[in-house]
Amino acid sequence: MKRKLIIRAHHLMCIQRFEGYGYTEEFVENMQYIVDMINKNPDIQITIVTECDDICTFCPSNINGKCRGDLLDNHITYMDQQVLDKLKIPENTTLNANEIFQITGKYLPDSVAFEICDECIWKHICFKNISTHMQYK
C-alpha cells in the first residue's frame, strides 16, 4: 500500500464528493482506491500540488503530464491555486489526511467550492444537493 499520496489541490473537493463516476473504468477504480485509502488511513500523508497527481495518472485526459493541452491545464492549475488560497497553505504542503480534510471542510463549504468548480462537467452530481438559490452556469 502507498504510504503517501500526491494530490492536486482541487482534487480535495472531488475526493469529498466522489460518487463512483468518472472518465473511464480505470479512472474510477483508481479514484475509489484513493478514496478508500484515505478513509481507512486518516494518518496517511498527502502532499498538495498544482500539477498532475495520483488521480491524473489514470485519467485519459492526462497528456504527457498536462491536462488536455496548455489552455485547459492553465485553467485547472488556476482552480488548484484558488483552493490553496482558500486553505491558506502553500503549494507542496504535506499534511495527514485528517488534517487536510478538516481544513477543507472548514474553508471550502459547498458555496465556495461551487464557484471554484466553475464549468466542470460533474457539477450536477457533486452539487446536486446544493440550495436552489445557486444557479448553474
Ligand code: SF4
Ligand atoms: S464539480 Fe468537478 S471539480 Fe468540482 S468537485 Fe466535482 S468533479 Fe471535482
Ligand code: SF4
Ligand atoms: S488530467 Fe485533468 S481531467 Fe484528468 S483527473 Fe487530472 S485534472 Fe482531472
